[in-house]
Amino acid sequence: MGVVANGSGNRDDRKEEEENRGEQEEEISFEELGVDPRLIRALSKKSITKPTPIQREAIPLILEGKDVVARAKTGSGKTFAYLLPMLQKLFSESGSRKNTPSTFILVPTRELCQQVYNEASSLLEFCRVQLKVVQLTASMPVPDMSTALAGPPDIVVSTPACISTCMSKGVLRTSNVKDSLSLLILDEADLLLSYGYEDDLKALIPHVPRRCQCLLMSATSSSDVEKLKKLVLHNPVILTLSEVGHSTDDIIPKNVQQFWISCSAHDKLLYILALLKLELIQKKVLIFVNSIDMGYRLKLFLEQFGINSGVLNAELPQNSRLHILEEFNAGLFDYLIATDDGRTKKEQTGRENHIRSRYSKKKLRQNMDAEFGVVRGIDFKNVFTVVNLDMPHSSAGYVHRIGRTGRAYITGASVSLVSPEEEEIFEEIKLMLGDDENQDSSKSIEPFPLLTKNAVESLRYRAEDVAKGVTKVAIREARAQDLRNEILNSEKLKAHFEDNPRDLGNKENFGRYSFHLDFNFICFCMIFWEQFNSQYIILASAMTDLLKHDKLLSKKAPSSHLRDVPEYLLDPTTKEASKIVKLSRAAMKIDTKRWRPGFKKGFGRSRDPLKTFSAEEKSRKGQKRREDNGEVIRHKKKKAKQGI
Ligand SMILES: Nc1ncnc2c1ncn2[C@@H]1O[C@H](COP(=O)(O)OP(=O)(O)OP(=O)(O)O)[C@@H](O)[C@H]1O
Numbered sequence: 001m002g003v004v005a006n007g008s009g010n011r012d013d014r015k016e017e018e019e020n021r022g023e024q025e026e027e028i029s030f031e032e033l034g035v036d037p038r039l040i041r042a043l044s045k046k047s048i049t050k051p052t053p054i055q056r057e058a059i060p061l062i063l064e065g066k067d068v069v070a071r072a073k074t075g076s077g078k079t080f081a082y083l084l085p086m087l088q089k090l091f092s093e094s095g096s097r098k099n100t101p102s103t104f105i106l107v108p109t110r111e112l113c114q115q116v117y118n119e120a121s122s123l124l125e126f127c128r129v130q131l132k133v134v135q136l137t138a139s140m141p142v143p144d145m146s147t148a149l150a151g152p153p154d155i156v157v158s159t160p161a162c163i164s165t166c167m168s169k170g171v172l173r174t175s176n177v178k179d180s181l182s183l184l185i186l187d188e189a190d191l192l193l194s195y196g197y198e199d200d201l202k203a204l205i206p207h208v209p210r211r212c213q214c215l216l217m218s219a220t221s222s223s224d225v226e227k228l229k230k231l232v233l234h235n236p237v238i239l240t241l242s243e244v245g246h247s248t249d250d251i252i253p254k255n256v257q258q259f260w261i262s263c264s265a266h267d268k269l270l271y272i273l274a275l276l277k278l279e280l281i282q283k284k285v286l287i288f289v290n291s292i293d294m295g296y297r298l299k300l301f302l303e304q305f306g307i308n309s310g311v312l313n314a315e316l317p318q319n320s321r322l323h324i325l326e327e328f329n330a331g332l333f334d335y336l337i338a339t340d341d342g343r344t345k346k347e348q349t350g351r352e353n354h355i356r357s358r359y360s361k362k363k364l365r366q367n368m369d370a371e372f373g374v375v376r377g378i379d380f381k382n383v384f385t386v387v388n389l390d391m392p393h394s395s396a397g398y399v400h401r402i403g404r405t406g407r408a409y410i411t412g413a414s415v416s417l418v419s420p421e422e423e424e425i426f427e428e429i430k431l432m433l434g435d436d437e438n439q440d441s442s443k444s445i446e447p448f449p450l451l452t453k454n455a456v457e458s459l460r461y462r463a464e465d466v467a468k469g470v471t472k473v474a475i476r477e478a479r480a481q482d483l484r485n486e487i488l489n490s491e492k493l494k495a496h497f498e499d500n501p502r503d504l505g506n507k508e509n510f511g512r513y514s515f516h517l518d519f520n521f522i523c524f525c526m527i528f529w530e531q532f533n534s535q536y537i538i539l540a541s542a543m544t545d546l547l548k549h550d551k552l553l554s555k556k557a558p559s560s561h562l563r564d565v566p567e568y569l570l571d572p573t574t575k576e577a578s579k580i581v582k583l584s585r586a587a588m589k590i591d592t593k594r595w596r597p598g599f600k601k602g603f604g605r606s607r608d609p610l611k612t613f614s615a616e617e618k619s620r621k622g623q624k625r626r627e628d629n630g631e632v633i634r635h636k637k638k639k640a641k642q643g644i
Pocket of ligand 1: 049073079080377403408
């Protein structure tokens with residue numbers, strides 16, 4: 001069923017055939033796939049009732065014990081596609097004692113370790129099955145790794161580098177791995193090699209027994225995936241589904257509308273201000289930049305206009321990063337500026353070495369986390385719009401960035417600001433998306449229709465004035481200040497997470513986590529309330545402020561006159577466009593709350609106001625109408641002045 005080799009034949013026919021088959025398969029349930037009732041109950045507690053296409057295809061094959069290579073779009077549910085059969089197999093094996101874990105899940109970043117660990121733990125918790133899952137990361141001291149592996153756990157979620165360290169330090173005995181390992185999963189396989197894990201994987205592979213089942217999950221196909229496939233798998237089943245896409249135009253989920261705006265590099269701050277301040281894009285918004293300084297520049301700039309945002313980058317401590325993701329996912333703030341320079345880890349290391357040779361270590365105060373990855377595979381919840389303030393350096397980077405919206409088939413949009421210097425990469429992205437200059441049919445990535453030149457120009461003076469104030473010194477100070485705050489936060493969070501390891505990163509537990517914090521916090525404040533009545537409010541606000549991630553960093557208080565856009569600056573077209581965005585949001589909320597099998601049929605350009613509205617056209621029409629009715633308008637104004 002649905003396993004398609006790289007066959008030839010007419011592409012349209014094949015697509016149609018697969019769509020028909022897809023419609024029949026949409027009715028297949030988790031029960032019919034043979035998923036354990038306990039897991040089905042656990043899924044229903046997460047409001048997941050129907051399998052996604054990749055889950056429909058992969059689960060039976062994995063249950064059968066096949067090696068599988070599965071490529072599926074970002075946000076298509078690959079994690080459960082392997083977690084469900086993996087847990088089911090372990091349910092039947094539970095009770096048989098082993099020396100080492102029987103399952104390794106290897107991912108490229110620490111953030112992903114946390115995410116996969118949380119998903120597996122929460123499923124187990126709902127199923128009430130006694131299986132142990134642990135996560136190991138390179139930052140853990142060796143004794144902690146030994147403690148985590150004592151038992152031993154059934155599942156280890158880790159990075160290849162960390163497993164290789166465990167083996168070289170003797171924390172994991174290679175002979176035991178050979179005896180016990182029965183399932184090896186490489187998630188985000190397209191990224192593992194580019195993150196520089198080739199040697200670590202090569203160190204592990206000789207100890208993986210031949211009978212061990214191996215799975216390889218990825219969002220994009222690349223030569224790296226091919227290389228891994230050859231390195232790790234034995235005669236695997238290759239999953240290429242209609243949903244996954246045979247061609248380049250299927251790479252980005254169809255439920256994500258992609259737009260672009262042409263502007264100079266200098267005008268990027270002005271354009272993002274216009275998009276946010278004039279409410280032309282929907283919240284929550286994830287904004288990508290290519291450097292940490294640019295992230296802080298944008299944050300300081302937006303602050304002056306009353307727009308608070310969080311910042312996420314490799315320099316921040318791990319606990320803070322995880323907490324920032326959690327707060328953003330929980331909806332505690334709407335704008336997150338993420339630094340992801342889109343280069344592979346190998347390239348970054350090369351660059352860092354180059355910098356190191358030019359500056360003393362003392363000067364290089366930033367301590368980048370080599371296992372950091374904000375974009376790749378992270379399941380951001382309910383991000384409606386992804387903005388590329390800086391364009392990524394590669395088309396694969398673009399796919400992963402855009403994949404942070406439209407997850408689980410919920411509607412999303414992306415807006416890329418393209419400067420003349422970024423034309424080359426933009427052309428490469430368009431080519432990857434299958435947008436051909438000579439094609440008349442609708443393109444995957446279209447000009448953003450809601451922003452007029454007038455609207456942008458109306459904000460220019462204010463934007464340029466504020467941008468001038470965001471100096472290099474201000475950025476440096478803000479960056480250092482944020483780091484100081486987050487190191488302080490991180491210590492507090494560390495203590496908390498040591499006591500409650502599952503609280504972080506687990507959306508089901510987030511309420512509980514907030515409760516723990518709040519409960520402690522309330523007790524703490526009640527004692528103080530009795531003793532220092534008058535100091536209570538000051539203390540309470542200081543504490544909550546410390547753990548907030550979107551707090552102001554600017555030394556200069558935001559000016560109240562910049563908070564609101566005066567009515568006279570808003571032209572009727574922009575007002576209408578902003579109304580359209582709100583309408584569109586309401587319409588789409590009704591459309592797709594969760595993955596719905598019939599989704600593709602209901603979603604179309606004709607129903608989508610964003611696709612049918614053109615600000616420039618409206619503006620021209622409006623101008624024409626005003627020109628035609630010039631007499632009437634002037635006449636009305638005159639009457640109004642006279643108070644008639
Ligand atoms: N059957 C389902 N029905 C509804 N939602 C689902 C289903 N399966 C998974 N999800 C949700 O879809 C979201 C995306 O899933 P997941 O993170 O596994 O995607 P992915 O394919 O691994 O994406 P990426 O390639 O970006 O890592 C998650 O929030 C997950 O809870």
